[in-house]
Amino acid sequence: MRDTSPDPALSATLLEWYDRHARDLPWRVAPAARRAGVMPDPYRVWLSEVMLQQTTVAAVRDYFHRFTRRWPRVEALAAAEDADVMGEWAGLGYYARARNLLKCARAVTADHGGVFPDDHDRLLALPGIGPYTAAAISAIAFDRPEVVMDGNVERVMARLFDIHTPLPDAKPALKARAAQLTPRTRPGDYAQAVMDLGATICSPKSPACGICPWRDPCQARSAGTAPELPKKQPKKTKPTRRGIAYIAERADGALLLERRPDSGLLGGMLGWPGTPWAETPTEDAPPFAADWQELEAEVRHTFTHFHLILRVRAARLPDGPVPPRLHLIERTAFRPSDLPTVMRKAYDLWRGGAA
DNA sequence: AAGACGTGGCT
DNA sequence: TAGCCAAGTCT
Numbered sequence: 422m423r424d425t426s427p428d429p430a431l432s433a434t435l436l437e438w439y440d441r442h443a444r445d446l447p448w449r450v451a452p453a454a455r456r457a458g459v460m461p462d463p464y465r466v467w468l469s470e471v472m473l474q475q476t477t478v479a480a481v482r483d484y485f486h487r488f489t490r491r492w493p494r495v496e497a498l499a500a501a502e503d504a505d506v507m508g509e510w511a512g513l514g515y516y517a518r519a520r521n522l523l524k525c526a527r528a529v530t531a532d533h534g535g536v537f538p539d540d541h542d543r544l545l546a547l548p549g550i551g552p553y554t555a556a557a558i559s560a561i562a563f564d565r566p567e568v569v570m571d572g573n574v575e576r577v578m579a580r581l582f583d584i585h586t587p588l589p590d591a592k593p594a595l596k597a598r599a600a601q602l603t604p605r606t607r608p609g610d611y612a613q614a615v616m617d618l619g620a621t622i623c624s625p626k627s628p629a630c631g632i633c634p635w636r637d638p639c640q641a642r643s644a645g646t647a648p649e650l651p652k653k654q655p656k657k658t659k660p661t662r663r664g665i666a667y668i669a670e671r672a673d674g675a676l677l678l679e680r681r682p683d684s685g686l687l688g689g690m691l692g693w694p695g696t697p698w699a700e701t702p703t704e705d706a707p708p709f710a711a712d713w714q715e716l717e718a719e720v721r722h723t724f725t726h727f728h729l730i731l732r733v734r735a736a737r738l739p740d741g742p743v744p745p746r747l748h749l750i751e752r753t754a755f756r757p758s759d760l761p762t763v764m765r766k767a768y769d770l771w772r773g774g775a776a
Numbered sequence: 777a778a779g780a781c782g783t784g785g786c787t
Numbered sequence: 788t789a790g791c792c793a794a795g796t797c798t
Contacts, residue, residue, distance in 0.1 A: 469794085470794065473795095474794065474795045475781090475792095475793055475795055475796090477783095477785075479784085479785080480785085512782090514781085514784090515782055515783085516781080518781095548797095549796070550796085551795055551796045551797080552795085553794075553796085554796085557794070571795075572792085572793065572794075573794065612794095613794095620794075625791080625793085626786085627787095656791085685780085685781085686781070723782090723789095724780095724782060724783090725779095725783090726779075726780065726781075761782075761783095763782085763783095
């Protein structure tokens with residue numbers, strides 16, 4: 422292990438690379454414009470950072486465009502209906518983000534006059550903004566020299582300094598290294614540069630060390646250990662749960678759905694009524710008595726912590742009162758894209774067999 | 777403080 | 788195919 426005293430040229434090297442290779446992203450102000458004094462809209466920085474939590478740029482792009490077209494400013498988002506925001510978020514995952522997005526927009530509008538606070542601590546106090554996002558907004562939107570720690574930065578630091586301690590134990594050491602490198606000039610561009618580097622060149626598998634701006638100082642590259650870093654604790658295997666979803670269609674095409682409770686899996690989202698999802702098969706629990714027909718195929722879906730095998734049963738909904746806690750949605754008002762993916766899979770399966 | 781919390785792309 | 792992985796936060 423060679424000496425690891427901080428090298429003040431490291432951040433400068435990365436910023437030079439970023440000036441030439443920064444990705445063109447819809448929420449980003451290009452480095453040339455930033456150097457000319459143009460700063461990004463904090464609303465767009467916040468929205469993009471929340472969407473990017475545990476989510477790839479490729480998945481976020483279209484959602485970002487739809488959100489900003491529909492709600493161009495934080496006050497507009499704050500005034501939106503919950504169901505519209507949840508529907509627009511559908512498919513992006515981690516739905517607590519959407520619930521907190523609305524809470525945050527309403528807090529910024531009501532408590533901060535529609536202006537995002539420009540300091541880390543007040544950002545951190547807002548719903549859905551944790552240590553990473555508070556630092557990222559501070560740095561990117563307000564050019565504050567925050568230490569921005571995300572998965573990219575952890576990986577880049579683990580490799581640059583050849584740190585073999587497994588995550589999450591390595592986090593303090595990785596953060597100390599990141600703090601050493603964070604520059605006082607252009608901290609916003611620097612933060613975006615490290616994340617770009619991690620997302621493109623210093624990727625988890627087969628990093629492109631040959632074209633990396635930090636290939637010379639990178640200790641893992643010298644040691645040949647870059648592809649195996651950072652080390653991680655082994656993951657637990659996912660159990661398989663099973664359940665039944667019930668799709669009821671009235672003669673005029675209207676569909677019977679439920680709004681899921683705000684907490685827990687798919688919280689706040691629209692879905693088909695059904696049994697709980699459990700490893701041991703649960704009792705049949707149709708929303709009303711009918712001649713339910715089970716589809717031959719089944720939905721397979723994997724969540725963060727379990728696999729799901731979902732059987733789908735369909736029936737005709739008779740005219741009359743709607744069962745409690747369920748919503749009848751006219752077919753013209755029903756958008757499959759409002760459903761979380763697992764529910765949309767069930768819909769696709771049913772419609773493919775029924776229509 | 778460890779587990780809950782989604783999804784799609786890549787290997 | 789099955790597992791790994793992504794610009795984390797909340798409880």
